Amino acid sequence: MMPVRRDVHPHLPPDRICDWHERGRHVTHYINALSIFFPAGERFFMDSVRNYRDRITDPQLKQAVAGFIGQEAMHTREHILYNRLLDEAGLPASKLDSVVAKLLNLLRKILPKSWQLAHTIALEHYTAMLAGGMLADPRHMGDSEPGYRQVWTWHALEETEHKAVAFDVWNAVMKPGPYRYLLRAFTMLTTTVTFWAMVFVFHIRLVMADRHCPNKLLGFGRVLNFLWGSPGVLRRMIPEWLDYFRPGFHPWDEDNRAELARIAPLVAEIEETAIRAGASTRAPSIRGVSAGV
Numbered sequence: 001m002m003p004v005r006r007d008v009h010p011h012l013p014p015d016r017i018c019d020w021h022e023r024g025r026h027v028t029h030y031i032n033a034l035s036i037f038f039p040a041g042e043r044f045f046m047d048s049v050r051n052y053r054d055r056i057t058d059p060q061l062k063q064a065v066a067g068f069i070g071q072e073a074m075h076t077r078e079h080i081l082y083n084r085l086l087d088e089a090g091l092p093a094s095k096l097d098s099v100v101a102k103l104l105n106l107l108r109k110i111l112p113k114s115w116q117l118a119h120t121i122a123l124e125h126y127t128a129m130l131a132g133g134m135l136a137d138p139r140h141m142g143d144s145e146p147g148y149r150q151v152w153t154w155h156a157l158e159e160t161e162h163k164a165v166a167f168d169v170w171n172a173v174m175k176p177g178p179y180r181y182l183l184r185a186f187t188m189l190t191t192t193v194t195f196w197a198m199v200f201v202f203h204i205r206l207v208m209a210d211r212h213c214p215n216k217l218l219g220f221g222r223v224l225n226f227l228w229g230s231p232g233v234l235r236r237m238i239p240e241w242l243d244y245f246r247p248g249f250h251p252w253d254e255d256n257r258a259e260l261a262r263i264a265p266l267v268a269e270i271e272e273t274a275i276r277a278g279a280s281t282r283a284p285s286i287r288g289v290s291a292g293v
């Protein structure tokens, strides 16, 4: 599986940022909360893989790393633009983004590089699980606003395409043995607690800040149903989460590569939707965001 960088720019209608999901504002904000993690998170992923770039000798893996960095750079750019729409709607996206950035900068300072990479492979497993679940069941996006559905589907497909890259770097640079296994398993446990606690808080912050969100408390029932009932995003993730603790685990043990056939038609659909809306198919350049090449 060789990931390639695709310079796509889905058109997101700004007036739908708080209400683009077919299940309403609470579910919309749950997924919006995930978007807030990406710009700082994916920079951290790129850096922790870059730290080991020089130690990779296998030409295939070197090429995969370049593709991984290229894809994450494009995701970073599109989620910065996405999160700006949240700010413009009066929601505290930049404030929450700076919380994530500060936490990850702290990890960069205090953790050894191997521990940083361990966090990256745990979080990449999370993105792969979320992406795989979303791609496997059309009810996750349903009949949501096309541009938002497209940005999440494109991201999910590329997360699937590169799901093993950071893990293969980990296996290539870390000495096999109990330390490698324990560090990987331990980091998954700590990451699980911190990540979901932050998603929970961010979600509540977005819902509370949305002045047009009705039934603030009752709406959380819809999110619970989305996550644990039907389609049950988190419920369905449990077996794959547990699988990570198997000593011989590899991301492609869950073989969903057939989904990747959807990438080319989706890229064409993204362009078409933007053109039909009279929007640009090219992203504006953003200061401080690398092109990932």
Ligand SMILES: [Fe+2]
Residues within 6 Å of the ligand: 042, 071, 072, 075, 155, 159
């Ligand atoms: Fe990504």
Ligand SMILES: [Fe+2]
Residues within 6 Å of the ligand: 045, 072, 124, 127, 159, 162
């Ligand atoms: Fe990723």
